[in-house]
């Protein structure tokens with residue numbers, strides 16, 4: 160594992176890193192359960208949307224246990240895939256997964272990516288940008304390292320939209336997910352934090368505006384799961 164680590168001095172960054180280090184072991188199982196098995200469909204959408212050339216180079220920022228990175232490799236084994244995250248415990252779990260050793264794991268803060276400008280064909284992220292202290296800056300970094308014409312693709316949760324289903328979705332977020340976290344990982348607080356950040360995160364329209372202000376063009380998004388998940392894409396000019 161490349162340990163070219165940019166330290167994040169912010170208190171928020173340290174708390175986020177500590178939390179993910181505590182849940183690393185059970186992260187994939189709980190993710191599968193709390194997305195009702197749909198996470199794989201959304202990742203496939205991310206990879207299709209990234210429009211990578213077959214032997215291209217992909218950065219998956221906030222890669223965690225590498226789910227998007229590994230699915231990208233399954234999609235095209237010739238790809239070169241870099242997974243970057245500041246929680247080494249998450250990446251250590253990912254390294255043990257099938258094809259985990261084919262990924263280049265880099266310990267790095269998504270707000271200070273240790274890569275040159277314009278060196279990736281696409282940059283993906285999954286559930287990263289609502290955890291960082293400055294969402295716009297995270298997108299600026301991703302836009303900086305992607306080649307002109309390359310895509311920045313973001314899979315993220317969205318606050319439950321207004322409507323008849325909202326009470327059900329809030330119940331799922333505030334009751335079911337913390338319970339699931341407690342039963343499976345023994346860590347209720349982490350699985351209270353995750354739904355709370357979802358409820359307080361930007362709407363998909365606002366995320367689009369942030370991506371544009373980070374310098375990305377042709378920004379659009381596709382909603383999933385009753386509007387609680389969105390895959391955004393923007394192109395670097």
Ligand SMILES: C[S@@+](CC[C@H](N)C(=O)[O-])C[C@H]1O[C@@H](n2cnc3c(N)ncnc32)[C@H](O)[C@@H]1O
Nearest residue numbers: 179221222223244245246249268269285286290
């Ligand atoms: C919810 S997990 C998502 C993991 C993976 N992308 C997925 O789709 O399952 C969020 C990940 O973002 C990482 N993360 C959060 N803030 C970060 C930052 N500032 N720099 C690097 N990684 C960060 C966490 O360590 C964690 O592994």
